[in-house]
Amino acid sequence: MKTLVVSGGTSGIGEALAHTYLKRGDQVVVIGPHPEKGRIFLATAEELGAGERAFFLPADLSLVSENKRIIEDIRENFPAVDALVLCARFFRSSRRVTSEGFEHNFALYYLSRFLLGNGLLDLLEKAPDPVIVNVAGPGVEAGQIHWDDLGLERGYDGWDAMFQGGKLNNLLGVSFSLQRPGHRTRYVLDFPGGTATGFAGEFDPATAAHVKEMLRFAKPVEAGITPIVAAIDSPPTEPLSAFFEGRRLDLRHHSFDPEDARRLDAVTRELLTG
Template identity: 45%
Template sequence: MARTIVITGGTRGIGSALARERLRRGDAVVAVARDAALGRRFVEEGGDRAGFIAADLSTVAGTREVAAELADRHPVIDALVLGAHSMRPGRHVTAEGLEATFALYYLSRHVLLHALAEPLTRADRAVTINLSGAGMTAGRIHWDDLQLTRGYSATKANLQAGRANDLLGVAFAEEHPGISTVAYNPGFVDTRPYTGMARPYRALAELAAAVAAAAPERAATALSALIDEPPPGPFAARKRRGSGNRPIDTTGPTYDPGTARRLDAATRDLLAGLDAVSR
């Protein structure tokens, strides 16, 4: 039976490979991404079951517009794959005044998950898959400075957002136990070119990718398996191993429910503050 799959970051790298694989399997796929030219190509090549929404997910307003459009077009969503991400060498601030990595890599995913909970709940066996560094212990939430106004580094920002995504899954699953929520670490995947990285690091990353990284198609095969057979229970974490997946222990502090609730509350306060400013 054909399903509706929504993929953010669905025109490049793993997202693109997954989108094409699911189309080959007969699903309807909606790619959400910034690059309209790549989106048009995806629709032209994918046919009637391929859809595209051009969006800037680095803003809450833009993310909410996408969520509203998706919910309007698709009353039932079977799988939501959150993969939009962009590496930046320095600190950038969005139009809404938020640190860009936090806004895109974490906050947009929080907004989309909660905004699309209703169409996901209508599916027979819905699954959400959040691509991040699931299972890593490096990095932490900087509770007193979520926007990293002090001592910023790209590594620090990405690690914080990664840990936030782990906690996001725990909190969301607690609120929506009928939806299978998966924190997913795809491992090292060749998603060249690394256009957002500073030049010396970009060259090293692209060399390493050419030598050691898995092809996006291989990662897409592992992701497809989770769409076809979500893990049991409301929340799970997985890491790609070859073309398959292995479980990640979710009993440690990385997935602490109390910390997850604390971050969820802080995120909702942040969103409420943005809404107050925009009125």
């Protein structure tokens, strides 16, 4: 029986993955901000006959303190983690700053994934075939990293924030693999493409119309989770791999630059220390 931890696991791709592995007989821990959605998840697990293998941890993962609390909770209650799946993301047309002083998209889409991956690594290393699947993207051709303004104080745009998040997660995967040459946990960056499960966020009218049009052509969630399931069931042999809608990406692309990854890691640790 595997143990999976899924952030953003009460809706969309995360929820579909959680149900898939509960049906298989595995143990699933989902993290989400809404207790009501958590209750629905647990009720569904009961209907599947998997109530004793389903766990919901309520948390606002845009807060560093909440990530640290969740990490300690998991460490206290689970001896090992086979797969950590990072799905939590929330689009905002307008800039918002968390109570800890970080721009919301940067905090939820990037900092949380940094914290969870690093904080649960020792539990992953205790599993026979451990993997982190970071469901992020695209972050390859689109967007840029605003090195001197990661919080986008000087001109915020929701799409710019999201694309920057994708690029930051690319570098997160690189730094994770560079810093631990001997670890067994594989890191997989996976953008499965748009799925018809919704697009969580708070939108201005123009963005809402665009998102509605995007969802018209989105693939069913069952198709969207297929490559993620494959990565969990049979992790790639390489320490780091990246996929875009099923196509393997060349890690020599400038979006995976090792020096940029080291720079981001140093900046991140300084921000968290401060």
